[in-house]
Amino acid sequence: MDRRPDFPPAPTEATGGWRSLYRVAAVAAGLQFLAMFAYLYTGDMLPTAAEVFAAMQSQPLGGLRYGDFTTLVMVAMYAPVALCIWRVVRRRDHAWATVGLGMVLVAVTLTCASHPGHSLIHLSEQHAAATSDAEREALRIAGDAVLATGIWNATSGFVGGIGLQGGAVVLSLLMLRCRGFSRATAWFGLAANGLDLAQHLLGGVGLHPPGWLMMFAGLAYVPWFPLLSYDLWVAGRRAAERENAVPLEPHVASAGDQAPPAPRPAAPGPPPAPVAEAGGGAPGR
Numbered sequence: 001m002d003r004r005p006d007f008p009p010a011p012t013e014a015t016g017g018w019r020s021l022y023r024v025a026a027v028a029a030g031l032q033f034l035a036m037f038a039y040l041y042t043g044d045m046l047p048t049a050a051e052v053f054a055a056m057q058s059q060p061l062g063g064l065r066y067g068d069f070t071t072l073v074m075v076a077m078y079a080p081v082a083l084c085i086w087r088v089v090r091r092r093d094h095a096w097a098t099v100g101l102g103m104v105l106v107a108v109t110l111t112c113a114s115h116p117g118h119s120l121i122h123l124s125e126q127h128a129a130a131t132s133d134a135e136r137e138a139l140r141i142a143g144d145a146v147l148a149t150g151i152w153n154a155t156s157g158f159v160g161g162i163g164l165q166g167g168a169v170v171l172s173l174l175m176l177r178c179r180g181f182s183r184a185t186a187w188f189g190l191a192a193n194g195l196d197l198a199q200h201l202l203g204g205v206g207l208h209p210p211g212w213l214m215m216f217a218g219l220a221y222v223p224w225f226p227l228l229s230y231d232l233w234v235a236g237r238r239a240a241e242r243e244n245a246v247p248l249e250p251h252v253a254s255a256g257d258q259a260p261p262a263p264r265p266a267a268p269g270p271p272p273a274p275v276a277e278a279g280g281g282a283p284g285r
Helices: 018-042 049-058 062-066 069-076 078-089 094-113 117-129 133-148 155-175 183-204 211-245
Strands: none
Touching (some): 018 062, 018 211, 049 133, 062 117, 078 094, 078 155, 117 133
16 A cells, blocks of 8 residues: 555645646656757767857857757756655655755756856857957957856856755655655656766766766656656646635634724713602702
8 A cells, every 4th residue: 555645735735826837847847858859969068169169150050059058958947847846745754855955946056057158159259250369369268268167167067966966866765755756757766866966976076987877867867857747747737626626715804804993882962850859849947
């Protein structure tokens, strides 16, 4: 018997805009799947600025192809995906779910901030318009400096990779304990991100990771993104169904509600007339 907690949220929780955010995350996971195959066409970032400039200037859309924007798309889409995974698995372990989400969001910020694509396009345009060898050489040196501080060579990129894959591993482990995701989705996510994290750590400390690590990680990413997209779409549908099934609760007065005004007291009438004593006349001495 599966003892993992069921997904939809408790009836007392407000689902609100989460149903649409689940769908956004499902589309984002689908874009990651497409970007992964687009990466096979664009390839790795070229090692020198001279090669990057020549490649960008040789094609009308060379900047998009050789600016490594497929990596930027794949990384940026982790933000809504991780947020919706957190929404589901937090009911199992709120603390570790928040740790995993925080790692992913910090990694996305670091990676996007250090991505060299736009800087290289700008320098390539200036390099193409340069009129002297001295200008072109200065721009080439600037391009090499941009590559040295980019995501593939800078400390921010290395730390971002650890946070991205490490946070995804944490969330995948929690997905194994929650019925909001299939076990296949959780296991493929654990395999893909775990192997990717291992090769990232080995390469970051100067070792040469075996090629089979990234090969098997890539094979695990292929089914993980579609499975994740499907599970997130289903989660959004369940959230919508639960929201529609929750009955309207009676209004409960809160401290901010204004009390109805109290009725005004009636105006006092004239005093009663004195009552005359029987027999009349003034009292005797």
